[in-house]
Each structure stands twice: as structure tokens, then as C-alpha cells.
Amino acid sequence: MSKKSAIICFSNRIFVLLMGLALTSVALLVGCTEGSHPSSTHDTGNATAHGKTIALTSPRLEPGVYAVRRVVDGDTLLLENDVRIRLLGVDTPETVKPDTPVQPWGPEASAYTKNFCQTGFVRLEFDVEPTDKYGRYLAYVYDSGKKQMLNEQLLRNGLGKFLPYFPYADEKKKLFSTAQSEAQREKRGIWSESP
DSSP states (O other): OOHHHHHHHHHHHHHHHHHHHHHHHHHHHHHHHHHHSTTOSEEOOEEEETTEEEEOOEEOOOSEEEEEEEEEETTEEEETTSOEEEETTEEOOOSSOTTOOOOTTHHHHHHHHHHHTTTSEEEEEOOSOSBOTTSOEEEEEEETTSSOBHHHHHHHTTSSEEOOSSSOOHHHHHHHHHHHHHHHHTTOGGGSSOO
16 A cells, blocks of 8 residues: 555544544434423433432423322422422422421411312412522413312412522513402411411
8 A cells, every 4th residue: 555545534433433523422412402402301410319219210390280199398399200390480398308397387388289289280370490400390280170270279368488599481570469468468378477
């Protein structure tokens, strides 16, 4: 093989190698983009909660009606498909958080949420960020007929506090702020003297 043939052969190998790297890079970028795209079917990764690492492999949820397996506490649901739902914009007093005592009005908030979900079905809607750092889906939770929103009703009844800090619709923030102001004015729930 001549020196010129060897250089051409070497150049071709380099070209093939660079093209392979370029295609692999594109495939990885597309894969990452598709993983965060609304049409993807699974969210994957890990989160750490209370010192434990949790694998995050849950189906992608679209707005719609879902079966509820159980109410975890006032602001968290577990669906039949093992997906955890965290109510967006509201924080209820703790009842099941490890190393945390049951907080005043926590049992009442949990009971209210259980009653709200008594049909076994809820309608979910999502906003800007679909999940939190623990892999729970952030949602507005409606009764299956979409007549009432649980997030709003918990605030209106004084069974939770409004969380304005997260990115979600300004119209919902205004609704939630108004609901909490009503509860404070009427001294309901956590805004009253005692549980």
C-alpha cells in the first residue's frame, strides 16, 4: 500500500469515526429532548426524599379522569397506576411525614380530601411544571364532574396554606389567594383558634 493510499484510508476511518460520534451525539440529544417532551411516555431518574433514594419511573400523565387508590394526606394522592399526585398551590398540615408529629388540622385536611375523592375518580389538570423534585405530579384536582377543585376547596375551608412561589398560572394564584383570604376572614380551619 502506498503512502498516499494509507493516508486516504486513515482519513476515511477518521471521517467514519467522526460521523459515528456526530450521529451518536444527535441521538443522545434527541433522546434527552424526547424524555422531557409532553408526548413522552415515561419520566425517569432518581429523587431523594427523607434520606431515601426513590426511582422515578412513572407513566406520563395527560389531563383527564384517573382512579384514586388512596389519599396519602391532605395534599397528596396515590393513583391506581402508582403515580403520586401533589396538589399544586396548596400545602396542608402534615399527618404522615416521617419524624414529624401530626400537625393541627392535618387529620381534618386528610379527611376532607378522602371525602372529596369518595367516588374513587378525580379529574387532573397540569400546569407549567409537571412534577416536583420528588417525582410527584403537580396537579389541579377536580371532582370527576369538574364542578369543584380540591386545591381551592382546601384553602377556602382553612385546611391548607396557599403556596404562591411555584411557577403556575396567575389566574390560579389569584383564585387560591382569594380562597385563603376568605378562610382567614371567616377564621376557618387553621385560621381559627383551635382544631
